Amino acid sequence: MSDDALRIDARLAQDDFMLNVAAGLPLNGATAIVGPSGAGKTSLLRLIAGLSRPDHGRIIFKGETWCDTHAGAFVPAHKRHVGVVFQDGRLFPHLTVEKNLLYADKRSTNPDSRYAIDDVVGALDLHELLQRRPQTLSGGERQRVALARALLSRPELLLLDEPLSALDRARKTEILPYLVDLPKRFGAPMLYVSHNLDEVIRIADEVAVMAAGKIAAVGPLAATLNAHGALIGEDDAVIVEGRVEELSKSLHLARINIGAGVVALPAQEALSTGAKVRLRIHAKDVAISLSAPEGLSIRNALKAAITDIRPGADPAFLDVKLAIGGAPLIATITRAAAEDLSLREGQEVYALVKSASMQ
Amino acid sequence: MTAPDLAALWLTFRLAFIVTVILLIIGAPIAWWLATTRSRLKPICEAIVALPLVLPPTVLGFYLLLAFNPQATLGAFWVEMTGETLAFSFAGLVIASVLYSLPFAVQPLQSAFEGVARPLMEAAAVLRASPVDAFFSIAAPLAARGFLTAGVLSFAHTLGEFGVVLMVGGNIPGETRVVSIAIYDHVETLQYGEAHVLSATLLFISFAVLLLVYAVNRRPAVHV
Numbered sequence: 053m054s055d056d057a058l059r060i061d062a063r064l065a066q067d068d069f070m071l072n073v074a075a076g077l078p079l080n081g082a083t084a085i086v087g088p089s090g091a092g093k094t095s096l097l098r099l100i101a102g103l104s105r106p107d108h109g110r111i112i113f114k115g116e117t118w119c120d121t122h123a124g125a126f127v128p129a130h131k132r133h134v135g136v137v138f139q140d141g142r143l144f145p146h147l148t149v150e151k152n153l154l155y156a157d158k159r160s161t162n163p164d165s166r167y168a169i170d171d172v173v174g175a176l177d178l179h180e181l182l183q184r185r186p187q188t189l190s191g192g193e194r195q196r197v198a199l200a201r202a203l204l205s206r207p208e209l210l211l212l213d214e215p216l217s218a219l220d221r222a223r224k225t226e227i228l229p230y231l232v233d234l235p236k237r238f239g240a241p242m243l244y245v246s247h248n249l250d251e252v253i254r255i256a257d258e259v260a261v262m263a264a265g266k267i268a269a270v271g272p273l274a275a276t277l278n279a280h281g282a283l284i285g286e287d288d289a290v291i292v293e294g295r296v297e298e299l300s301k302s303l304h305l306a307r308i309n310i311g312a313g314v315v316a317l318p319a320q321e322a323l324s325t326g327a328k329v330r331l332r333i334h335a336k337d338v339a340i341s342l343s344a345p346e347g348l349s350i351r352n353a354l355k356a357a358i359t360d361i362r363p364g365a366d367p368a369f370l371d372v373k374l375a376i377g378g379a380p381l382i383a384t385i386t387r388a389a390a391e392d393l394s395l396r397e398g399q400e401v402y403a404l405v406k407s408a409s410m411q
Numbered sequence: 412m413t414a415p416d417l418a419a420l421w422l423t424f425r426l427a428f429i430v431t432v433i434l435l436i437i438g439a440p441i442a443w444w445l446a447t448t449r450s451r452l453k454p455i456c457e458a459i460v461a462l463p464l465v466l467p468p469t470v471l472g473f474y475l476l477l478a479f480n481p482q483a484t485l486g487a488f489w490v491e492m493t494g495e496t497l498a499f500s501f502a503g504l505v506i507a508s509v510l511y512s513l514p515f516a517v518q519p520l521q522s523a524f525e526g527v528a529r530p531l532m533e534a535a536a537v538l539r540a541s542p543v544d545a546f547f548s549i550a551a552p553l554a555a556r557g558f559l560t561a562g563v564l565s566f567a568h569t570l571g572e573f574g575v576v577l578m579v580g581g582n583i584p585g586e587t588r589v590v591s592i593a594i595y596d597h598v599e600t601l602q603y604g605e606a607h608v609l610s611a612t613l614l615f616i617s618f619a620v621l622l623l624v625y626a627v628n629r630r631p632a633v634h635v
Binding site: 101102103128129130131132133134135136138140142143144145146155156159160161201202205 | 530531533534535536537538539540541542544545548549552553
């Protein structure tokens with residue numbers, strides 16, 4: 053499609069593999085690039101940023117040719133108006149946090165600077181850190197500063213290369229909200245490289261799935277991941293999008309409408325009624341019943357149709373694919389159970405959802 | 412100290428200072444290129460830069476003397492530009508010393524630049540710093556100790572030069588008569604007292620300068 057904001061057709065031979073991508077990315081909001089390690093995610097990001105050159109190919113961003121090996125055109129990194137947050141932060145060690153931010157601010161040439169340095173410092177809660185040296189910051193603080201610095205170069209495209217992977221769980225939880233919120237607030241489309249699906253589900257709207265140096269699929273997050281999860285070792289879970297319908301404070305429960313029905317799940321503190329959420333439902337947390345269940349502790353029973361039955365990874369189990377309304381679901385059950393219930397394709401059953409992680 | 416000896420000392424310091432400034436200016440780009448290039452010419456250039464370390468000063472001096480000859484290209488060019496000959500002049504001494512001390516400037520700068528991580532230069536690039544901007548704003552400050560080491564070593568090495576000076580400069584008071592030549596003269600004429608004074612001065616200065624380098628290099632690269 054020619055109306056994609058970023059069109060990239062490039063080949064690059066690396067030491068141990070070949071990057072060979074041909075894809076268009078519409079760049080609506082946040083796009084995640086997911087794939088197993090070694091799939092070429094970081095190499096792709098470096099090509100887009102102008103930090104490396106393809107052996108052959110073209111990169112076109114919003115009608116501007118960034119690279120065309122055939123025509124001998126190459127726009128160097130410092131002229132691409134791209135912001136990058138690296139895995140390791142890469143703050144300048146000889147400058148304070150404030151000077152690191154000013155370094156970006158001073159060189160930002162975008163005339164319509166929609167925000168000032170104070171806006172970014174405030175949004176990322178950096179006031180207390182301004183006079184510190186990068187070496188004295190925690191990993192989480194460092195990445196917050198790195199994100200602020202990238203935003204202050206007022207990029208037209210923000211690239212994040214696994215910005216959270218070096219952080220522990222607590223630090224991740226500390227930064228994630230900023231990542232969800234800020235690119236939208238400061239108005240730059242974002243490409244987010246990660247191999248952590250929880251992060252991706254939380255942050256991204258669209259996804260590009262990479263495997264073995266190629267972009268295998270691009271599209272809306274839930275549909276694309278559900279269809280191509282096998283490429284990234286995620287074929288044992290599905291992502292279902294829904295909306296918070298009701299919150300029960302006393303029961304600590306959120307009722308979430310997923311289109312074909314309503315599931316009740318433990319409520320997280322940050323939820324509000326009407327909010328869009330994504331549920332990640334693992335196959336092992338889904339059971340099947342032939343009739344509407346009674347007297348069970350599992351509360352979520354959804355009418356479903358069996359679309360496919362296939363052997364699971366373990367020979368004792370079967371993966372049963374279900375459709376609830378338009379959304380897919382997978383249940384892992386034993387062969388014995390499948391025989392007892394004499395399940396077959398097309399059959400109407402009830403899917404019992406024991407739990408789901410909410411993002 | 413006698414007036415001619417003071418003049419020799421002053422000339423030596425003037426020479427060392429000028430040579431150091433020139434070496435830092437031309438040594439930095441050479442060192443940056445050597446630190447960042449992937450060119451196949453790199454080992455050849457490194458070998459050329461390092462030559463003065465192993466070459467007898469008389470060999471370098473001999474070839475320079477040939478080049479400084481007013482009939483030679485460089486020598487003729489110089490005569491045309493300035494009206495003076497390069498051989499046995501202060502300018503000739505500066506050129507000879509720059510070549511002779513080149514590795515003492517380039518090598519510390521090169522290793523300092525190699526220590527300035529490429530990732531930081533990439534970070535500067537995506538913040539829209541041009542390569543020249545990134546060199547002055549990131550690489551140079553982070554390599555500050557390399558500049559200090561290079562400067563001090565170039566200075567100290569030029570102070571102690573003898574063979575090359577003798578070949579291309581001779582022994583003209585106030586023009587090419589540096590301390591090491593003056594000491595040699597004193598010893599030749601058995602003026603051991605004068606030789607002692609000059610030698611001790613040079614010994615003390617050289618030690619102080621090296622002490623400064625090593626003391627500074629012990630400190631962490633960046634203050635916390």
